[in-house]
Amino acid sequence: MSGMSRVRVHLGPRSYTVxxxxxxxxxxxxxxxxxxxxxxxxxxxxxxVADSHAPLCASSLHAAGFDAHLVxxxxxxxxxxxxxxxxxxxxxLDCRLDRGSCIVAVGxxxxxDLAGFVAATFLRGIAxxxxxxxxxxxxxxxxxGKVAVDHPRGKNLIGAFHQPRLVWCDVATLDxxxxxxxxxxxxxxxxxxxxxxxxxxxxxxxxAAALLARDPAALRRAVSGAVRIKAGFVEAxxxxxxxAAPARARAGGRARTRMALNLGHTxxxxxxxxxxxxxIRHGEAVAIGMVAAGRxxxxxxxxxxxxxxGLEGTLAAxxxxxRLPGLSARDLQAAMRLDKKAAGGRLRxxxxxxxxxVTVADDVGEEELRAVLLGLGASA
Amino acid sequence: MSGMSRVRVHLGPRSYTVxxxxxxxxxxxxxxxxxxxxxxxxxxxxxxVADSHAPLCASSLHAAGFDAHLVxxxxxxxxxxxxxxxxxxxxxLDCRLDRGSCIVAVGxxxxxDLAGFVAATFLRGIAxxxxxxxxxxxxxxxxxGKVAVDHPRGKNLIGAFHQPRLVWCDVATLDxxxxxxxxxxxxxxxxxxxxxxxxxxxxxxxxAAALLARDPAALRRAVSGAVRIKAGFVEAxxxxxxxAAPARARAGGRARTRMALNLGHTxxxxxxxxxxxxxIRHGEAVAIGMVAAGRxxxxxxxxxxxxxxGLEGTLAAxxxxxRLPGLSARDLQAAMRLDKKAAGGRLRxxxxxxxxxVTVADDVGEEELRAVLLGLGASA
Numbered sequence: 001m002s003g004m005s006r007v008r009v010h011l012g013p014r015s016y017t018v019x020x021x022x023x024x025x026x027x028x029x030x031x032x033x034x035x036x037x038x039x040x041x042x043x044x045x046x047x048x049v050a051d052s053h054a055p056l057c058a059s060s061l062h063a064a065g066f067d068a069h070l071v072x073x074x075x076x077x078x079x080x081x082x083x084x085x086x087x088x089x090x091x092x093l094d095c096r097l098d099r100g101s102c103i104v105a106v107g108x109x110x111x112x113d114l115a116g117f118v119a120a121t122f123l124r125g126i127a128x129x130x131x132x133x134x135x136x137x138x139x140x141x142x143x144x145g146k147v148a149v150d151h152p153r154g155k156n157l158i159g160a161f162h163q164p165r166l167v168w169c170d171v172a173t174l175d176x177x178x179x180x181x182x183x184x185x186x187x188x189x190x191x192x193x194x195x196x197x198x199x200x201x202x203x204x205x206x207x208a209a210a211l212l213a214r215d216p217a218a219l220r221r222a223v224s225g226a227v228r229i230k231a232g233f234v235e236a237x238x239x240x241x242x243x244a245a246p247a248r249a250r251a252g253g254r255a256r257t258r259m260a261l262n263l264g265h266t267x268x269x270x271x272x273x274x275x276x277x278x279x280i281r282h283g284e285a286v287a288i289g290m291v292a293a294g295r296x297x298x299x300x301x302x303x304x305x306x307x308x309x310g311l312e313g314t315l316a317a318x319x320x321x322x323r324l325p326g327l328s329a330r331d332l333q334a335a336m337r338l339d340k341k342a343a344g345g346r347l348r349x350x351x352x353x354x355x356x357x358v359t360v361a362d363d364v365g366e367e368e369l370r371a372v373l374l375g376l377g378a379s380a
Numbered sequence: 381m382s383g384m385s386r387v388r389v390h391l392g393p394r395s396y397t398v399x400x401x402x403x404x405x406x407x408x409x410x411x412x413x414x415x416x417x418x419x420x421x422x423x424x425x426x427x428x429v430a431d432s433h434a435p436l437c438a439s440s441l442h443a444a445g446f447d448a449h450l451v452x453x454x455x456x457x458x459x460x461x462x463x464x465x466x467x468x469x470x471x472x473l474d475c476r477l478d479r480g481s482c483i484v485a486v487g488x489x490x491x492x493d494l495a496g497f498v499a500a501t502f503l504r505g506i507a508x509x510x511x512x513x514x515x516x517x518x519x520x521x522x523x524x525g526k527v528a529v530d531h532p533r534g535k536n537l538i539g540a541f542h543q544p545r546l547v548w549c550d551v552a553t554l555d556x557x558x559x560x561x562x563x564x565x566x567x568x569x570x571x572x573x574x575x576x577x578x579x580x581x582x583x584x585x586x587x588a589a590a591l592l593a594r595d596p597a598a599l600r601r602a603v604s605g606a607v608r609i610k611a612g613f614v615e616a617x618x619x620x621x622x623x624a625a626p627a628r629a630r631a632g633g634r635a636r637t638r639m640a641l642n643l644g645h646t647x648x649x650x651x652x653x654x655x656x657x658x659x660i661r662h663g664e665a666v667a668i669g670m671v672a673a674g675r676x677x678x679x680x681x682x683x684x685x686x687x688x689x690g691l692e693g694t695l696a697a698x699x700x701x702x703r704l705p706g707l708s709a710r711d712l713q714a715a716m717r718l719d720k721k722a723a724g725g726r727l728r729x730x731x732x733x734x735x736x737x738v739t740v741a742d743d744v745g746e747e748e749l750r751a752v753l754l755g756l757g758a759s760a
Contacts, residue, residue, distance in 0.1 A: 124541055
C-alpha cells in the first residue's frame with residue numbers, strides 16, 4: 001500500500017490537515033516536527049495500544065529529535081474523567097511541557113477526547129496531535145475539535161473546542177481491531193454518506209465486503225471520504241452555533257449546521273444509556289438510531305421505502321444491528337427527555353431526505369416515536 | 381454619583397463592553413438580559429461578598445426575570461482548584477444550566493478566574509459575566525478573558541481564554557474594600573500607565589490622595605482608563621501569541637504584545653512565591669517588581685533617574701512597598717528560573733523606556749539582576 005490522502009480542514013488560523021495512509025506511523029515524528037516549535041512531547045496512549053502502536057509512535061518521535069514522554073491511560077470510558085485529566089496535568093508538569101509543546105494522543109476516541117481536553121486547558125491551550133487507531137476515531141472523533149471529559153451525570157459535559165494541529169490516520173492500525181469494532185466504525189461511515197454525500201454512501205454499500213476484509217485502499221477511501229464530509233460541516237459551523245433552521249443540511253448547500261452530524265444519535269445515546277454504557281458499542285447504537293430516523297422519515301413521507309430497505313440492508317451487510325435489543329420504549333423515551341434537559345435546548349431529530357441529504361425536525365411526537373420503537377422490537 | 385463609562389473590547393465575534401459606574405449593581409439584571417438567551421443563571425460569589433453585593437446582584441437578576449442560583453465560594457486562592465471547579469459543575473447541573481445559560485461571577489479575581497474557567501468548559505463553553513468587586517479585579521482580571529485554576533505546583537496552570545459577554549464594574553463596591561487592598565489595586569493602575577499611557581499615569585500620580593479617599597469620580601476614571609489601556613493590548617494579541625520582538629510595546633504603536641502587561645510581574649511572581657502566597661498581596665509584589673524593572677532599565681540607560689524617582693514616589697504615596705521584605709536574592713532568582721521552566725519559554729523582563737512605553741528584554745544577566753535585588757534590600 002502506498003499513497004497518502006490528505007484532507008484540509010479550513011478554519012482560518014486553526015486550519016489543519018488530516019493525513020490518511022497505510023503503514024504511516026513511522027513517519028509521525030517528521031510530520032509533527034513541521035507543526036510544533038518545542039521539542040518536548042507528551043504521548044498519551046490508550047492501554048489497548050500501549051504495546052503495539054504507542055512504541056512505534058514514540059520511536060518515530062524520538063528519531064525526529066523529540067523528547068517524548070509516554071503516559072498510558074486505562075482503556076474505557078472511565079478514563080474520560082476530571083481525575084484522569086488531573087493525572088495528565090501532573091505528567092505534563094513532570095516532563096516540563098511548555099506553551100510551545102505538544103500533546104499527542106494515540107488510540108481511540110476516549111484517549112483523544114481526554115488528551116485533547118488536557119491540551120485545550122494546560123497553560124491555557126497547547127498544540128494537540130491526534131493519532132486515531134480505531135475506525136470510529138479515524139472517521140469521527142479525530143476531526144472537529146470537540147474534546148471533553150465526562151461528568152458522573154452525563155457524557156462530555158466538561159470540554160472545549162480545541163482543534164488539533166495535525167491528524168495522522170494509519171489504516172494499518174485497523175488490522176488489529178476486533179471485527180465488531182470495525183463494524184461499529186463503519187456505522188459512522190454510513191452516517192456520513194447519508195447526511196452528506198450520496199456517492200460516498202454508494203461506495204460504502206458497494207465495498208462493504210472489502211471494508212470488512214480490511215482492504216487498505218477501501219479503508220483509506222472510507223476514512224478520507226468521511227473526514228471530507230465532516231470537515232465541510234465543521235468548517236461551516238465550527239462551534240455548533242448554527243441554529244437548526246433553516247433546516248435543510250445539504251452537502252453542497254449553505255446552511256450546514258453541525259447538528260446534522262447527530263443523525264442516529266438522538267436515539268443512539270438513549271440506547272447506550274438504557275442498555276448501560278459498555279453493553280452496546282456507540283456505532284451499534286448509532287446504527288439502530290439511523291434505522292429509527294429512517295422509519296420516522298418514512299412515516300412522514302420524507303424518505304422512500306426503497307431507501308429505507310437499502311439502509312437496513314447496508315447495515316446488515318456491515319454486521320450492524322438494526323433492531324432494539326429488548327429495551328423498553330418507555331425507558332428509551334425517558335432517557336431522551338433526560339438527555340434533552342441535561343444538554344439543554346430542544347429534542348431534535350436529524351431525518352434523512354435522500355441519500356446525501358438530511359433535515360432537522362423538532363416536532364416529533366411521543367406517539368410517533370413510540371410506534372417506531374415498538375416496530376423495532378422495543379418492549380412497551 | 382451618576383454617569384457610566386463604557387469601554388468596548390473589540391475582538392470580532394467575542395467583543396464585549398466593560399461598564400464602569402458607581403451604584404450600578406441594581407441595574408445588573410437588565411444588562412445581562414440584553415446578552416443572554418436563556419433565563420437560568422448560576423451566580424458564583426466570593427464568600428467575602430456573600431452578605432453584601434451578591435444578594436444585590438441576585439435580586440437584580442430576579443427582578444429582570446432570571447432564575448438565578450447563588451453558589452458561594454470560600455474566599456482565597458485555595459478556591460482556584462479543580463476540586464472547586466468540580467463543585468461548580470455539580471451546581472451547574474443541579475440548576476440545569478444549558479448552552480444558552482450564563483455564569484455570573486461576583487467578587488475578586490479568584491472567583492472570576494474560577495467561575496470563568498467553569499464557564500469556558502461547561503458544555504464546551506457558555507456565556508460568562510464578570511462583576512468584579514475589588515479594584516484589582518476591576519482594573520486587571522476582568523478584562524482579557526484569561527481564566528484558570530491553579531495546580532498544586534503553580535498558579536494558573538490549567539485554564540483557557542474565554543472572553544466575558546459583559547463586565548459590570550461598580551466602584552461603589554470598593555467602599556468596603558480594606559485600605560491595603562485598594563492600594564494593591566492601584567499598583568496595577570500605575571503599571572497600566574507606565575506601560576501604555578503617560579497622561580493616565582500622570583492622572584494617577586496627581587489624584588493619588590483622591591483615589592485613596594475613594595472619590596467615586598476618580599475611581600471611575602482610574603478603572604476606565606486602565607481597562608482602556610489593557611483592552612488595546614488584548615485586542616492586538618488576544619491569546620498572548622505575539623512574540624516579544626519587535627520589542628517596543630507602545631500604546632499607539634503596532635506591535636503591542638500582551639506580554640507588556642507583565643511589567644513588574646517577573647519579579648513580582650517570585651516575591652509572592654518566596655514570601656509564601658497570601659503573605660504579600662499580588663499588587664504589592666507587582667509594585668516591588670516595577671521598582672526593580674525601573675532600576676534595571678535605569679542601569680541600562682533606558683530610563684531616567686527622574687522617572688525612577690517619580691515612580692518610587694508615586695508607589696509610596698499610594699502606600700505601596702518599594703523594597704524587598706527581607707527575602708534572599710538567591711531564593712528569588714531560583715524562583716524566577718523555576719517559573720521560567722514551568723511556564724516554558726525564556727525569562728523576559730518588561731522594562732520602562734518612558735512613561736507610557738516599555739520594552740521587552742530577554743538578556744538580563746544573573747549578576748545584573750542580583751545587584752538590583754541587593755539594592756532593594758534583599759539578603760544575599
